[in-house]
Amino acid sequence: xxxxxxxxxxxxxxxxxxxxxxxxxxxxxxxxxxxxxxxxxxxxxxxxxxxxxxxxxxxxxxxxxxxxxxxxxxxxxxxxxxxxxxxxxxxxxxxxxxxxxxxxxxxxxxxxxxxxxxxxxxxxxxxxxxxxxxxxxxxxxxxxxxxxxxxxxxxxxxxxxxxxxxxxxxxxxxxxxxxxxxxxxxxxxxxxxxxxxxxxxxxxxxxxxxxxxxxxxxxxxxxxxxxxxxxxxxxxxxxxxxxxxxxxxxxxxxxxxxxxxxxxxxxxxxxxxxxxxxxxxxxxxxxxxxxxxxxxxxxxxxxxxxxxxxxxxxxxxxxxxxxxxxxxxxxxxxxxxxxxxxxxxxxxxxxxxxxxx
Amino acid sequence: xxxxxxxxxxxxxxxxxxxxxxxxxxxxxxxxxxxxxxxxxxxxxxxxxxxxxxxxxxxxxxxxxxxxxxxxxxxxxxxxxxxxxxxxxxxxxxxxxxxxxxxxxxxxxxxxxxxxxxxxxxxxxxxxxxxxxxxxxxxxxxxxxxxxxxxxxxxxxxxxxxxxxxxxxxxxxxxxxxxxxxxxxxxxxxxxxxxxxxxxxxxxxxxxxxxxxxxxxxxxxxxxxxxxxxxxxxxxxxxxxxxxxxxxxxxxxxxxxxxxxxxxxxxxxxxxxxxxxxxxxxxxxxxxxxx
Numbered sequence: 001x002x003x004x005x006x007x008x009x010x011x012x013x014x015x016x017x018x019x020x021x022x023x024x025x026x027x028x029x030x031x032x033x034x035x036x037x038x039x040x041x042x043x044x045x046x047x048x049x050x051x052x053x054x055x056x057x058x059x060x061x062x063x064x065x066x067x068x069x070x071x072x073x074x075x076x077x078x079x080x081x082x083x084x085x086x087x088x089x090x091x092x093x094x095x096x097x098x099x100x101x102x103x104x105x106x107x108x109x110x111x112x113x114x115x116x117x118x119x120x121x122x123x124x125x126x127x128x129x130x131x132x133x134x135x136x137x138x139x140x141x142x143x144x145x146x147x148x149x150x151x152x153x154x155x156x157x158x159x160x161x162x163x164x165x166x167x168x169x170x171x172x173x174x175x176x177x178x179x180x181x182x183x184x185x186x187x188x189x190x191x192x193x194x195x196x197x198x199x200x201x202x203x204x205x206x207x208x209x210x211x212x213x214x215x216x217x218x219x220x221x222x223x224x225x226x227x228x229x230x231x232x233x234x235x236x237x238x239x240x241x242x243x244x245x246x247x248x249x250x251x252x253x254x255x256x257x258x259x260x261x262x263x264x265x266x267x268x269x270x271x272x273x274x275x276x277x278x279x280x281x282x283x284x285x286x287x288x289x290x291x292x293x294x295x296x297x298x299x300x301x302x303x304x305x306x307x308x309x310x311x312x313x314x315x316x317x318x319x320x321x322x323x324x325x326x327x328x329x330x331x332x333x334x335x336x337x338x339x340x341x342x343x344x345x346x347x348x349x350x351x352x353x354x355x356x357x
Numbered sequence: 358x359x360x361x362x363x364x365x366x367x368x369x370x371x372x373x374x375x376x377x378x379x380x381x382x383x384x385x386x387x388x389x390x391x392x393x394x395x396x397x398x399x400x401x402x403x404x405x406x407x408x409x410x411x412x413x414x415x416x417x418x419x420x421x422x423x424x425x426x427x428x429x430x431x432x433x434x435x436x437x438x439x440x441x442x443x444x445x446x447x448x449x450x451x452x453x454x455x456x457x458x459x460x461x462x463x464x465x466x467x468x469x470x471x472x473x474x475x476x477x478x479x480x481x482x483x484x485x486x487x488x489x490x491x492x493x494x495x496x497x498x499x500x501x502x503x504x505x506x507x508x509x510x511x512x513x514x515x516x517x518x519x520x521x522x523x524x525x526x527x528x529x530x531x532x533x534x535x536x537x538x539x540x541x542x543x544x545x546x547x548x549x550x551x552x553x554x555x556x557x558x559x560x561x562x563x564x565x566x567x568x569x570x571x572x573x574x575x576x577x578x579x580x581x582x583x584x585x586x587x588x589x590x591x592x593x594x595x596x597x598x599x600x601x602x603x604x605x606x607x608x609x610x611x612x613x614x615x616x617x618x619x620x621x622x623x624x625x626x627x628x629x630x631x632x633x634x635x636x637x638x639x640x641x642x643x644x645x646x647x648x
Contacts, residue, residue, distance in 0.1 A: 060542075065545055093547075097542075099539040100539075104539045104540065105540055107558055107562070110557070118557075122547060122549060
């Protein structure tokens with residue numbers, strides 16, 4: 001799915017990104033501690049991990065809203081932190097963000113039209129005379145009507161607001177969209193609609209997505225590759241199906257085993273982690289997951305594992321991944337179908353598509 | 358498409374204003390007060406048309422005349438018509454209150470919003486505000502009058518300076534709740550410049566609470582201004598100013614009480630009206646109730 005020629009520049013190249021927050025009298029909080037990955041054009045990379053593992057900090061640095069302590073973010077080969085403020089602001093139309101909370105991501109004192117026209121004017125996407133037409137096109141893109149353009153955000157439901165937020169991100173014709181948990185604040189039925197919308201838009205316009213989520217079923221549905229983050233570091237990155245079917249890192253296994261399997265014939269095989277989530281302030285010499293890992297030994301607590309290649313398109317940060325017993329969630333092919341609510345909507349959509357030639 | 362959206366938009370945007378108006382109409386006391394205030398302002402503006410008396414012409418034969426048919430509010434110890442003087446006094450008092458609030462409001466809002474938005478400037482700006490706040494307005498007025506001499510502009514300046522810190526605090530606290538919202542992050546992610554973000558995002562969302570506070574503050578400013586001129590820091594004696602008039606009538610409190618009581622009553626009514634309206638404005642414009 002990702003198949004890009006090696007010569008082609010990645011859309012986004014994150015190199016050894018570090019963000020430490022200094023604390024008076026205490027060790028610095030290592031929110032992001034040396035994260036590297038790339039996203040190809042038209043690819044969706046999902047970033048998963050529990051709360052507080054540094055996902056949102058990473059997103060803020062990629063959006064150049066927060067300065068990294070060290071490391072760099074390259075957008076089409078351009079280092080964002082090396083740009084002047086003016087040049088950065090001009091480049092910002094190429095990468096946009098969709099927020100988690102649709103209730104706080106829209107200015108309550110601006111109509112939808114104002115919100116959507118703003119990026120068009122700022123980046124001179126279309127001439128002034130075409131702005132109303134473009135705004136209604138953006139609205140129809142996300143399934144809203146142009147009659148709703150003169151309303152204020154509080155007149156919309158959560159799902160509709162999130163659509164407006166997506167339309168705003170689309171307005172400046174970006175190439176990369178960072179989705180910071182875009183559906184976790186929405187209820188299940190709306191969630192599927194928004195996810196499908198994001199996928200359709202990707203097919204139409206060829207966006208790259210960095211899709212931050214903690215909802216693994218959503219991730220499996222939408223992403224091409226998955227990166228698993230634990231306490232500021234990537235522990236595993238690989239093609240979605242490979243990671244979901246054969247997770248290699250102990251943390252990924254524990255995370256995936258928490259997804260309930262809707263089949264009474266399969267005995268629950270939940271891996272319980274011992275201990276508590278570490279504080280990011282504690283500086284560990286070894287693997288940050290070692291205190292909670294059942295396979296940890298002296299080497300794990302002494303030396304931090306680095307991401308190493310573990311097959312095509314797969315990288316693991318673990319000393320023992322070769323020696324771990326094979327992990328199979330025992331999910332047959334049928335059960336890997338999208339969740340029922342998604343399937344129902346997909347079926348309805350294909351029916352409607354069939355009706356209209 | 359566009360025409361359709363405009364057509365649909367018209368009744369919608371028109372609906373927001375009547376919503377505030379509807380609330381006002383429900384609040385009967387506020388409505389009465391608003392009508393009274395409008396009447397008083399109109400009376401102050403058209404004072405020369407309402408009374409044939411010159412507020413500055415003395416008439417030694419008609420000194421200390423009690424309220425009656427000819428002189429509705431009576432005359433003072435130099436025989437000047439008190440109705441004319443009160444009307445002109447209200448004019449001066451309201452104008453100086455408004456000007457000082459306007460100046461103080463603009464400076465205070467700018468300081469408060471900048472303190473909230475530029476985290477580095479926060480401490481410097483707000484500690485400076487605390488310093489100003491530690492001087493009572495009366496003391497400030499005395500100092501300014503000492504430097505530039507008593508006069509209406511000294512009072513306005515003292516009132517404006519004493520208005521800046523509280524407005525800066527209100528502006529800062531309401532701006533702080535805005536700067537952490539995702540829509541501000543979105544604005545920065547779009548590449549908008551700071552002036553646009555401050556104006557279109559921060560200020561637009563803070564404006565209601567600042568306006569409500571300014572309305573509440575108006576009554577206090579009038580009262581303070583009157584106190585300052587009562588102490589002799591305002592316009593010098595021949596001028597028709599409410600505080601100065603009270604101060605002059607004080608000596609005659611037992612022989613001709615109306616000379617002091619009439620301007621007192623005028624101050625009382627104006628401050629009462631402005632306070633009630635300030636409370637009403639808070640209820641009407643509270644964004645939480647609106648949503």
